């Protein structure tokens with residue numbers, strides 16, 4: 369059974385009749401041009417955007433699941449997160465336990481280790497760099513140990529080394545029997561780390577499938593208006609505009 373199944377999802381003209389699924393153990397990349405609808409899709413799943421159509425978590429309609437239970441099952445990492453308070457890194461990670469109503473020290477320690485931020489636990493989050501903070505907010509979501517992790521451009525502010533670390537971490541998380549759905553602009557990284565890709569274009573699903581099925585010249589031409597050099601057989605895969 370799919371972890372998430374989406375049927376005819378619409379949000380005005382921002383998303384139009386989108387149907388797709390997330391399988392257990394899968395890392396699904398959502399790609400598309402600026403304004404294509406990637407964040408809107410993730411916001412619907414995260415419960416912060418009203419929609420028409422149906423979203424099911426396993427076999428239960430999402431809008432019938434009590435909020436707290438939904439927060440236990442679906443963890444959401446927004447595109448950018450800020451703290452208005454001078455919280456410690458440990459406090460921010462502990463926020464990930466709110467849906468469970470505990471401060472499970474083991475879950476917090478595991479999340480900090482996975483995001484490689486154990487050394488900063490007592491530091492103030494607002495005194496970290498943007499990319500460092502991004503990993504703290506990722507650890508917050510990991511601490512909740514959700515069945516489905518939703519991440520909106522989780523590597524956008526990261527350096528090359530951390531992009532790889534975070535994508536490997538998310539893939540391990542997905543492959544442990546949970547699921548990850550993330551939006552991502554770097555198509556080479558998407559091809560390398562995602563099991564399947566969903567390509568959105570002007571709010572519609574243009575293609576869904578393995579990277580080789582989705583990252584074709586005609587699809588990229590239509591979605592991004594670029595003629596791309598695509599070599600998915602090279603290691604790592606190469607996708608660059610000509």
Ligand SMILES: Nc1ncnc2c1ncn2[C@@H]1O[C@H](COP(=O)(O)OP(=O)(O)OP(=O)(O)O)[C@@H](O)[C@H]1O
Nearest residue numbers: 382400401402403404405406407408409551553568
């Ligand atoms: N709160 C909102 N109210 C109305 N329209 C919105 C709102 N947020 C976004 N939009 C519009 O919805 C469309 C899809 O936006 P969305 O943020 O989902 O795109 P995206 O694919 O995530 O883009 P990007 O790659 O730039 O982050 C855009 O045309 C945008 O202008």
